[in-house]
Amino acid sequence: MEQVKNKQIVLKHYVNGFPKESHMLINDSATINLKLPEGSNAVLVKNLYLSCDPYMRGRMSESKESYVDSFTPGSPITGYGVAKVIDSGHSNFKKGDLVWGGTGWEEYSIINAPETLFKIEHTDVPLSYYTGILGMPGMTAYAGFYEICAPEKGEYVFVSAASGAVGQLVGQFAKLSGCYVVGSAGTKEKVDLLKNKFGYDEAFNYKEEQDLDATLKRYFPNGIDIYFENVGGKMLEAVLSNMRVNGRISACGMISQYNLEQGDGVRNLFHIITKSIRMQGFIVTQYYHLYPKYMEMIIPLIKQGKICYIEDTVEELESAPAALVGLFSGRNVGKQVVVVARE
Amino acid sequence: MEQVKNKQIVLKHYVNGFPKESHMLINDSATINLKLPEGSNAVLVKNLYLSCDPYMRGRMSESKESYVDSFTPGSPITGYGVAKVIDSGHSNFKKGDLVWGGTGWEEYSIINAPETLFKIEHTDVPLSYYTGILGMPGMTAYAGFYEICAPEKGEYVFVSAASGAVGQLVGQFAKLSGCYVVGSAGTKEKVDLLKNKFGYDEAFNYKEEQDLDATLKRYFPNGIDIYFENVGGKMLEAVLSNMRVNGRISACGMISQYNLEQGDGVRNLFHIITKSIRMQGFIVTQYYHLYPKYMEMIIPLIKQGKICYIEDTVEELESAPAALVGLFSGRNVGKQVVVVARE
Incomplete structure (x- = not known):
């Protein structure tokens, strides 16, 4: 029996409005046995990298038939992460394996549904990438852009929250597909990244624009074929006015709406009909x-350097609450990762 | 040269808000030559049945890059109709042929793009059906339900404006597909028709409901798989809250929004994401x-009596403005047709 300390980040209670660090606490008193009980089918992991993702906001609210369960107040927050197997009761995994998937915001976690974990095969890339480009956000960009938008060469693509964990990839995928792509973000630094690092043809800071409809008309005089939707609300309204016939909107996220009591009303949905939008x-x-x-x-x-990925990394589990909260004010630049341990 | 009188319904000027009869006038002084000039490729028709359709509201406004052109103030209104060929300069049509397609709100019309006309092959059904079940609204119900919604047996279907030219068919198609279908309409008479004539499993008068969200929860305790959208606005918002995972919304019309300066805001579009709605x-x-x-x-x-179709018929071209305007207050019961001539 090797009982060790197991620091945890715990949700104190359900959240209304913007989440704050004070909604979470650091539990320093938990311990864990680093050996699974005999006959367990679970996997015991040491958490290395934890992922901060906007969808987690929904889990901080009391569930209203959402697609993901709410967090349990008093228990550690759960989310995606990269981890190393310490002990395994499941035949697919053995001690020393690296995995990514759903884990806890703590130093060590017991994964009771190990079949949901992905085994990491490629280790000649940064391991943290499995919280981003090689993990859930990467698959989100891939499925949302290629599978849902079915892009064609020469099409006009707009991406909101374009420097985020998903958006930075969508822009690069759009360029690889021969599209013209414009992104929006909330700081000058991010706008520069979009243009200089991710290859966006154009980019703008939405916070500096008075009239998003006019802004989009300026960047898309011929209209938008594909919108990769990460923000919702007023941006969606402006986009609908600028969509082209047979346009496609991949609805991935609506981060502008997550902390509002009452969502912004989108008043021009008739464009969906008149322009045959999907x-x-x-x-x-x-x-x-x-x-x-x-x-x-x-x-x-x-490996060929044809795609790049920017991470915003904070060290130590204790930094996780601030990192998560920062997503909703756009403090992160690129994919927000928390390093719990490097090995 | 056979010059005859050709009564016309003319749009006086562009319309804001609800259209009124007074926005149109009857021109009694026009004439037409019932022989096409030598070398014309056009088709000259006598109009028999004219179709009143909600999409025509958009054409009464000054064009803002809509999918259909605006009407031309001072000229006859144009729309779908059933007509008889009087003279033809086009090899596909000959005198005596019956056709349906785009024509004018007048006794006789010259169709300059006769390739857009459909020749009527089946005449053992009411000719007026080619303004409805056998014309544009029929194709709308067919494409919108079968092609876009891809219904499966046992699915839960909701149709708004359910007794209209399109809705009455969608409900019957849903039953033929083995679905459970509920419709909304705006009078008791229409609700009765939905249940007793069109085979809807349930129906309600939306004007008598205080809380559409609660109403839909009552009729769809398990949620809605398919929504055939004809009205938009508050109904769409209530539907989104009640959609099931992998739901489909066929956006056909939003008649509640057409006469508003500013559309109703739909505040819960995040359901599109969380429920993977298309x-x-x-x-x-x-x-x-x-x-x-x-x-x-x-x-x-x-012919087998397995589907029925209700028309609301008014006689005489002079009745057309009132019939068209009536669509927007729901005065029509079923497909609104204007009889200009029976043969």
Whole structure:
């Protein structure tokens, strides 16, 4: 019996409005046995990298038939992460394996449904990438852009929250597909990244624009074929006015709406009819069967330097609450990762 | 040269808000030559039945890059109709042929693009049906339900404006597909028709409901798989809250919004993401290549009495403005047709 300390980040209670660090606490008193009980089918992991993702906001609220369960107040927050197997009761995993998937915001976790974990095969790339480009956000960009938008060469693509964990990839995928792509973000630094690092043809800071409809008309005088929707609300309204006939909207997220009591009303949905627009929401887990196909595409692109990925990394589990909260004010630049341990 | 009188309904000027009869006038002084000039490729028709359709509201406004052109103030209104060929300069048509397609709100029209007309082959059904079940609204119900919604047996279907030219068919198609279907309409008479004539499983008068969200929860305790959208606004918002995972919304019309300066805001579009909803707008003309396939399906159903179609018929061209305006207050019961001449 090797009992060790197991620091945890715990949700204190359900959240209304913007989440704050004070909604979470650090539990320093928990311990864990680093050996699974005899006969367990679970996997015990040491958490290395934890992922901060906007969808987690929904889990901080009391569930209203959402697609993911709410967090349990008093228990550690759960989310995606990269981890190392310490002990395994499941035949697919053995001690020393690296995995990514659902884990806890703590130093060590027991994964009771290890079949949901992905075993990490490629270790000649940064391991943290499995919280981003090689993990859930990567699959989100891939499924949402290629599967849902079905891009064609020469099409006009707009991406909101374009420097985020997903958006930075969508822009690069759009360029690889021969599209013209414009992104929006909330700081000058991010706008510069979009243009200089991710290859966006144009980019703008939405916070500096008075009239988003006019802004989009300026960047898309011929209209938008594909909108990769990450923000919702007023941006969606402006986009609808600028969509082209047979346009496609991949509805991935609506981060501008998550902390509002009452969502912004979108008043011009009739464009969906008059322009024969297809708006498709999706949950990335429905596309995980395509993960091997995605890996075949993305690993060579990374190794050949044809695609890049920016992470915003904070050290120590204690930094996780601030990192998560920061997503909703756009403090992160690129994929927000928390390093719990490097090995 | 056979010059005859040609009564016309003319749009006086562009319309804001609800259209009124006074926005149109009857021109009694026009004449037409009932012989086409030598060398013309046009077709000259006598108009028999004219169709009043909600999409025509958009054409009464000054064009803002809509999918259909605005009407021309001072000229006759144009729309779908059934007509008889009087003279033809086009090899596909000869004198005496019956056709349906785009024509003018007048006694006789010259069709300059006769290739857009459909020749009527089946005349053992009411000719007026070619403004409805056998014309544009029929194709709209067919494409919007079968092609866009891809219904499966046992699914839960909701149709708004359910007794209208399109809705009455969608409900019957849903029953033929083994679905459970509920419709909304705006009078008790229409609700009765939905249940007793069109075979809807349930129906309600939306004007008598205080809380559409609660109403839909009552009729769909398990949620809605398919929504055939004809009205938009608050109804769409209530539907989104009640959709099931992988739901489909066929966005056909939003009649509640057409006369508003500022559309109702839909505040809960995040359901599109969390429930992986596909919302697809469409313009029926993009599906006209399926018309022969639709006819193969629908003609036997009509002849076998397995499908019915209710028309609201007014006599005389002079009645057309009131009939058109009545669509927007829901005065019509079923497909609104204007009889200009019976032969």
